[in-house]
Amino acid sequence: MPLRTVALRTSDTPNAGFPFTIAAIRTIPVLEMADRVTFFVGENGTGKSTLLEAIAIAAGIRGLGSEQPKLDTTLAPQRDLASHLRLTWSARSSRGFFLRAEDFFGYLRRQARDDARIRRERSEIGLDAPPPGRADDWRSGEHPDESAAVEFIERYDSRSHGESFLDVFGQRTRGKGLYLLDEPEAPLSPQRQLSLIRLLADAVDVGAQFIIATHSPILLAFPGAKILSFDGGPITEVAYADLEHVALTRAFLNAPELYLQRLLAKDDE
Numbered sequence: 001m002p003l004r005t006v007a008l009r010t011s012d013t014p015n016a017g018f019p020f021t022i023a024a025i026r027t028i029p030v031l032e033m034a035d036r037v038t039f040f041v042g043e044n045g046t047g048k049s050t051l052l053e054a055i056a057i058a059a060g061i062r063g064l065g066s067e068q069p070k071l072d073t074t075l076a077p078q079r080d081l082a083s084h085l086r087l088t089w090s091a092r093s094s095r096g097f098f099l100r101a102e103d104f105f106g107y108l109r110r111q112a113r114d115d116a117r118i119r120r121e122r123s124e125i126g127l128d129a130p131p132p133g134r135a136d137d138w139r140s141g142e143h144p145d146e147s148a149a150v151e152f153i154e155r156y157d158s159r160s161h162g163e164s165f166l167d168v169f170g171q172r173t174r175g176k177g178l179y180l181l182d183e184p185e186a187p188l189s190p191q192r193q194l195s196l197i198r199l200l201a202d203a204v205d206v207g208a209q210f211i212i213a214t215h216s217p218i219l220l221a222f223p224g225a226k227i228l229s230f231d232g233g234p235i236t237e238v239a240y241a242d243l244e245h246v247a248l249t250r251a252f253l254n255a256p257e258l259y260l261q262r263l264l265a266k267d268d269e
Contacts, residue, residue: 022047024230034226040213042230056098057082095177176207185216
């Protein structure tokens, strides 16, 4: 597997300031990653996305978003954390990507801007006809040429958010590599989350490794996945059946009327 462990270098780690004030971050043990799928789970604010972003920066993983992780001004604290992480590898690969579902359309907009710039630059030097397209360039993480960018934008402009997300995901996960996903369930219906599980299975069968921050009980059910919980301080491995996310969802679906009755009851009744 590409990434074996993630650890915090405690000898020079700051004691104050975000994100080192987060309990799960401050007490990071040596985290062993699964060779297929590792999930980060926990309530908002527990540090799961922060650590995922820091791993992406420390590993030099290319981002699919409006900005690259190493340049994104909103990720300055995560870059600080990344400088204090120690990653160990068994077979490092240049393949892979980091994707925050909330910034997926930022990625599409960045591709559109690249296309516009390419068109302008070609016009300025008097080139009217596009060069032969390299439709796979954007998939491999290289800068797309004009025809590939045009194909990209036309392909996704008319599709739903979920369809576009799954299409890009399926095209970009090619072979061995490290793929980091932050809450990929955000644009996906339950049915499309099942489609994502199918894509994950296909990718791991050819050597892909995933680390995924999620709240989704559907995705967390991926067979054989390792689940690391950020709730309650130190990061610990948890079984699927013991997850609060799973227990609460199951209980609600078994008796939604009871839950809603209690939730919506007026205090004076």
